[in-house]
Amino acid sequence: MIKLRLPNSHFEDHGDMIRLVWRRTLIADFKKRDIELAIKRKFRVSPSVRVEDGYLLITTDNEDIERFVAFYIQSNLGGLLRNKYTKRRVIYIHEGMEVPLLGYNAFGLIDRGTNLIQVRGSTGCNMSCIFCSVDEGPYSRTRKLDFVVDIDYLMKWFNLVAKEKGKGLEAHLDAQGEPLMYPFIVELVQALRDHPHVSVISMQSNGVLLDDKLVEELAEAGLDRVNLSIHSLDPKKAKMLMGIKDYDLSHVLEMAEALVNAGIDVLIAPVIIFGINDDEAEAFIEFARKIGAGKRWPALGFQNYVPYKFGRNPVIAKPISFKEFYEWLRKLEEKTGMKPLVLKPHHFGMHPRPFIPLAFKRGEVVKAEVVLPGRIEGEMIAKARNRLIQVINSNAKVGDKIKVRIVRTRHGIYIGTPHG
Incomplete structure (x- = not known):
């Protein structure tokens, strides 16, 4: 029997799902069946997995399987990561x-x-x-x-x-x-x-x-x-x-x-x-x-x-x-x-200090690359001149190159709208 626990994390049993809780506030849910199938495809054996006292238990003594499961979880973590409290991606x-x-x-x-x-x-x-x-x-x-x-x-x-x-x-x-x-x-x-x-x-x-x-x-x-x-x-x-x-x-x-x-x-x-x-x-x-x-x-x-x-x-x-x-x-x-x-x-103890120079002027049209989805409907996040721009009223996709009209620059927070 192997007892697996990853750094700064623990496992929880959620029925057909195994939940990884990472650093108190982030979670990722893995299907037990998917972990077991991944082991079977790689090693041609069929151990079962379950959770006990925060550990992931695997019914095998093969340390290669332990390393494989740790790698499997870590490599799939990015796509499954969610906020423990909001449940959002x-x-x-x-x-x-x-x-x-x-x-x-x-x-x-x-x-x-x-x-x-x-x-x-x-x-x-x-x-x-x-x-x-x-x-x-x-x-x-x-x-x-x-x-x-x-x-x-x-x-x-x-x-x-x-x-x-x-x-x-x-x-x-x-x-x-x-x-x-x-x-x-x-x-x-x-x-x-x-x-x-x-x-x-x-x-x-x-x-x-x-x-x-x-x-x-x-x-x-x-x-x-x-x-x-x-x-x-x-x-x-x-x-x-x-x-x-x-x-x-x-x-x-x-x-x-x-x-x-x-x-x-x-x-x-x-x-x-x-x-x-x-x-x-x-x-x-x-x-x-x-x-x-x-x-x-x-x-x-x-x-x-x-x-x-x-x-x-x-x-x-x-x-x-x-x-x-x-x-x-x-x-x-x-x-x-x-x-x-x-x-x-x-x-x-607060006092004025010169602002970090603005990268854009209000009303300026800039070429930008969409790098992230936004947090609300119709919002995307683009970058240009080593700064981020919140692009509103946009239907662009990550990776798109777009023109953006800068409509707000206050305190170096840049908001823009699609142009053309």
Whole structure:
């Protein structure tokens, strides 16, 4: 009997299927029958396969068969890879694909003209917040697939950006979703901590995927701050806002305290929807004080709910202007003594830095190659001049050479439409 287990993974039994769970957040399902037939064709024997205690058991003592099955699984992994939480197909982006990591909003790097660089290693979310600006999560109606960027390739591009931007950078790990779903999150923090241009490493998170072990690993790797998305301190209301029935608020609150105890600063970051959770503002402040949040940076980052064209915009939400929102925050400061609540870039050590030069001008028509399918219907991703372009209203296919009119260049995020 051979017991097979691949690095950073385990197997699960799903009836006729064998599931490989790789690095907590990625899965691939293999038919038992296909594995057995592949062995039979190669070796003219008929061992059976099953799963036990996370191992793949093969009824043979032939080590050549063990190596063959490991190779079979790894070689078929790319085509079967899916996100464990969204169940969407995953495209794994690596250096051999020659896909630029600047220009697209969903993955890669984003420079908004400061010393903070957004680092996005993956897409997808384990929550389906009712106000999500990008319609993410397991119940998304618009997102078709997910991406994961190889860590070595991501750091190669970060090196290029860091050289342009200079020293004293904040690397901010965020995503169109949950950054903890990035399968190499601890290794990414460690690589950034070792980078000579990085002074601060921060991360957005809803906290659900944290556990004591991961908190310890992130602290040891050098994570400085987590902006923790907690939108209600009432369990029922929290489940409603997060859009997931099994959302465990008590676990997230425990993890908030665990982060602080591990030496990672915490900023509580609720999205305030007036008429729903604005009455909890003082409770958020009290909780932040209780756990010792905000040792180096502000303890709270209240966010004003804003409806978005491609987001989920609940009917019950009542948007207010930012002028009204800031007035509300100032009154909270006066009443509670918690300052600052009206946050400015200098509270985080952020300051302007020259942008990485734009590759395109708005209105320009460029020749581009389609390199990836997009995340929503009618979207494709093309490359030109070592940048990515989100091409909307397109029926092109991967590999096509097309002309694209650039319609948006803000912050080096390029959006274009087919031309001609």
